[in-house]
Every structure is written in C-alpha cells, then in structure tokens.
Amino acid sequence: MSDRPVVTRIAPSPTGMMHIGTARTALFNWLYARHTGGKFLLRIEDTDRERSTEAAVQVIFDGLKWLGLEADEAPVFQFARADRHREAVQQLLARGAAYRDYMTPEELEAEREVARAEGRVVRSPWRDASPNDAPDRPFVVRLKAPLEGETLVEDQVKGTVRFQNQNLDDLVLLRTDGTPTYNLAVVVDDHDMGVTHVIRGDDHLNNAARQTLIYQGLGWDVPVWAHLPLIHGPDGAKLSKRHGAQAVSEFDAMGYLPEAMRNYLAKLGWGHGDDEIFSDEQAISWFDIKDVVSAPARLDWDKLNHLNNHYIRQAEPARLGGLLEPVLATRGLTVGDPDREVLERTIPLVREGAKTLLDLADAVVFVLKRRRLELPEKVQGLLTDETRGRLSRLRESLAGASDWTVPTLEPLIRSFAEAEGVGIGKFGPALRGVLSGGSPAPDLAGTLVSLGKDESLGRLDDALSPAA
C-alpha cells in the first residue's frame, strides 16, 4: 500500500447542509493529497434516497467549491454502484467469507433475546450450515467474521485501536430486498476508487473495525486509517446550533473568506508550531496526518475573526468589492458599474477593523448613497450658520485642490483649519456627517478620496444649499 500514490477522499452524505466538520475533513484530505502529490476524490454517499435530493447534493458541491477544495476527478455516486456492491458480496460468498442467513424476523428476535441474556452478540445458526440445507425463503447475506482474536485498527491519529472479535456480530452485507448495507458500500467504493488513506471523523472509528473485516474477507489491502477528533463548541460541548453556526453556508453568509476558513480549519486538530497564520502552500508543505492530535478541537470565534480580519486586509480590493455586491444587495444597495471603482478605492481605506464582509459592508455603505442624502438630525444639528459658512469656504479650497489624494487633502484640511483659526473638531464632524449621511466613514481625507471629487463637492453643495 505504501508505494502506491496517495488517494484520499471525502465521502459526505447529502443531508441538506455541509457541516463544518465535513469541511475540516475535506481540508485534511485535500492537504494530505497535495502534500504527497496524490489525488483528492469526492464520493457522494447518496443511498438514503429521501434525503439525497439534487439540491442536497448541490449543497456539497457548492460548499467544496466555496472552500476551494474541489476534487481532482468527477464525483462518484454511491447509490449508482449498487450492482457492483452486490457483485462484491458474490465474491465474498464464493470465498467462503460470507453466508446466507435465513433466520426469520421472529427467529432473529428470539436470538437477540438469548444473546442479550447471555451477554454476547447475535450469532446465526446459518453461519456453519451447509448450502444444501438452504430453504426457499428470504435471506440476508452476512459477513463470516472471525469469532475470536482481535481486529486492530492502526490509526494514524488514535494509535492502535483494538476490537475484540467476539464483540462484533456478523455484519449484514445485503438485506433481504437485495440492497447493500453501508459498510459494504464504503469498502467497495474506497477500494474501487483506489483510496489509500481514509481520513474522516472519529464517529466512524467503530466502522473501521467492521470495514477492516470486509477488506480481509475480500482479500483486499486495508487502507491507512486516520480518524479525526470532532469539532466542539467553544464550551467544549458537541457543536450544535446554539454555538452560532454549523453549516459551511452559514460561515459564508456571515462574511468569512474561504482562505480564512482554510487557515482556521487547518488549526482545528493540527498545527505547525505556534504559527497562527499560514498560506495554503505552507500548510501543504507542512501537513502530515500523523501530526493531527486526538483531543477534540474547539471552535474559537475570536481566532476565526482575527484570521478573517487578516485575510480581509490582504485581499485584492476588486475581489472584496465583488464579494460585497450580494451582501449589499441584501441591504437594498445595488452596485452599478461606476460604483465598482468607488468601492475599490474605498475598501483599502476602511477595512482595517473589519472582522467579516458584513463589517466591511457597513463600512462602505456611505459611499453608495445617492444624492441628495438624507441627513440624520444629529448631523443637521451640527450645521449651524457658522459651520455652514466654514464648510462653504472649505468647499472652495477643496474645489481648487491640485489632486484628490489623501496626501494632498490631509494637509489642505489642516491648513484650512489654521487659516480659520479653529481646530478641525469645529467643522470635521459636520463635514463627515454631510459626506457620509451619518453612516460610518473613514477619516476626513479618506472619506473625500473614497467619494471622489465630484461626489464630495456635490454632497457638500446639497447640504449647504437652502433646503428644497
């Protein structure tokens, strides 16, 4: 197994949402595949026909796409492979590693009772029966698992996990209606997809023992296992609704950037020394599945916000502008062509404190307002006759500015205040209010530059002209 190129996979069941734990599992599989120069695959475990709607499958595609963790090949759909799963069962039967179990539901119930009373697992009398005794009635096919000894799961995260075979019943592989069961399908699919490393949540650790027995029954190589600790809420309890968010789409809607999510999720259970912020390239070169820790990881909103702020400050303003458009649309603000340029020049001036794209949207609203702005009372109250006079004199200075940049406008405003013999505090708040309509805005020069010359002077004119 070790000399085969690495193939990892993510195998989500479409449930209608993509859990943040699934995203982290996808990331670790992706990182490991990239680190080893291998492949990262996607399988949709869509055997629950009621839940596996087209929309629910699309949620997974969208989630992976948003996260930037797209698979290297077209997805495999589990349900469509049922014939192949049945074929593997025939193989197991032929190898003597499975048997047909003709227990009726009543017999099974009775055996369950006895097994419970005797403190053992269910055992079918058909395990050792001769095929010649087969009655003509419905049957399930069960794995003929060893009765004694241990099954070892050599896990890259958990270490060696031992399962006593006497505690594992003979797993049903095919139901009476001929449908394959979950663990069988997973093994056959992983084998056929060439998966070398199964990296998934540790809620599947028990399945790893079951699956190991199926691999052995088929005479196939057992993959390398790595079971990741679950993600808990900040309080240490299992992640749930009350912790704020669980679905990838919620993090998107809350204004987190995918690169911040990748950096953040990578730190949930893995790390590289004390490094908090690292690029995909760094994570890929450092990541090893062996370094994943087995203690549950806790979601930490402050850390996520800190990272997101970092990536917002790094991102191309044009890209952020594009990402803001749908956010602004939810606030009734449409971004037209000319606004794009305005946004691009505003974003660098306002993003310093933005933890999310929602914060950033708050910070750019002022620039998208249309004239004539409605001035809140607080701003109107600042527009005394004296201040109006001062602002109209300032307007004239601004109109004559040699260029419209922060380095020009900052000293211009300062000298204007000096010439007027007042501090900037005497007119600054009114100027800001008039320019921003009372919305958050950067410092004065930044606000003027964001708006541009015409818009700035226009907004001043609107406020200074007698009320219409």
Ligand code: GLU
């Ligand atoms: N379909 C399983 C889940 O969504 C994952 C199975 C696996 O990774 O083996 O939890």
